[in-house]
Amino acid sequence: MTSTTAPATHVITGATGFVGGALALELLQRTSDRLVCLVRGEDDAAATRRLHDALGHAAELYGVPDLLPSILERSRAVAGDMTDDALPEAADRFRDAADGTAPGTVWHVAASLKYEDRHAEEINLMNVTGTRNVLALAKALGRPVFNHVSTAYVAGKRTGLMREEFPGDTESANNVYEFTKTIGEQEVAASGLPWRVLRPSIVIGHGGTGAATSFTGMYGFVSSVLRFRRAVEKEFGNLLQHRQVPIIADPQIECDLVPVDLVARNAVAIGLEGALSTVYHLNNGGSPTVGEVIEEIFELTGLRTPRFVSNRGLLTAIDLKLDEGIQFYASYMINGKTFDQTNTESVCGEGSQRFPIDRAEIRRFVRWYLDRIEADGRSSAPARAAFAYQPARQEKAATHG
DSSP: OOOOOOEEEEEEESSTSHHHHHHHHHHHHHOOOOOEEEOSSHHHHHHOOOOOOHHHHHHHHOOOOOGGGHHHHEEEEEETTTTTGGGGGGGHHHHHHHOOOOEEEEEEEEOOOOOOOOGHHHHIIIIIIHHHHHHHHHHTTTTTTTEOOOGGGGGTTTTEEEEEEESSSTTTTTSSSHHHHHHHHHHHHHHOOEEEEEEEEEESTTTOOOOOSOOOTTTHHHHHHHHHHHHHHHHHHGGGGSSOOOOOTTTTOOEEOOOOOOOOHHHHHHHHHOOOSEEEOOTTTOOBBHHHHHHHHHHTTTTOOOOOSSSSOOHHHHHHHHOOOOOTGGGGGGSOEEEHHHHHHHHHHHTOOOOOOOOHHHHHHHHHHHHHHHTTTTTSSOOOOOOOOOHHHHHHHHHOO
């Protein structure tokens, strides 16, 4: 449904990424507004080509190719990098890209998803310094509403019901990623800007097509399992056909997988109508268990059903190869938590945060990823799906718009 209000302008970071791209498409589909996106590139023209490529690729994967004309007509990019402290000086370029109007909303989606201590400087630069620079840009643009996309896992080591409120400290963080995302939220709340914090859980592909444009999260776990299987086969032959691999996990807790289109749909609804100075969880009330997800992944990657254990002392040297490869996911498999949806449902409606994922659905999403790997001739897919600029296709789309 398209809005009948006068077109507004949204500034978006991370629009060439997974969640940011889906959010941009949702805004184009749901409103008549314009998008001005911060995108890396040699100049604004190159950045805009990269933006159109990414959004066009996502639109095709998600079954909405009819959005191609809107992508071309209503989205533009300003070349830049959120880690650049001079970013606020680009405010006039953003206004020019918006035909001289002041943007009413900033969506800050871009972030580093790395987590290892060895990448701490880069993660901090992206998730803390980058957030500060985008906040400074927003102030230079006239103090629009700042919608900040964080993560539900700022909850860290906490267990039980997670309320839609600030965690209050960083001591419970499992890794550098969670630590910096918590700091980013605090920066937003202290900025003096009107704000909302949006917290997705574990984002997976499109609920309708199963497709994704980035392969972190669940897909990274699948790749780790594949690499483990192939490494063991290379050294020990068919050993894994005769033994169950132990894995440290609680099979009964929720694995909060949420389709990217559900995240985008509810994020935009909140961004258009939700109360300010409020935290919103963008998770799935129909999530499977950790055991269901891991068992299906093991089966689809050619491994026997794993044994779930509680400590590393039960792992052999071979098992530790897998354990080391899935360290980022370890906290999601043992610290059981559920996410309150009160604030989100107050805007989006009861049941709006529910996409039932049973074993058949897990297989559908994982098979899409495995099929892509096979089609690309890879042992695992790249962190982000590849796409290529096709002027002829885009000119045709514009002609038929």
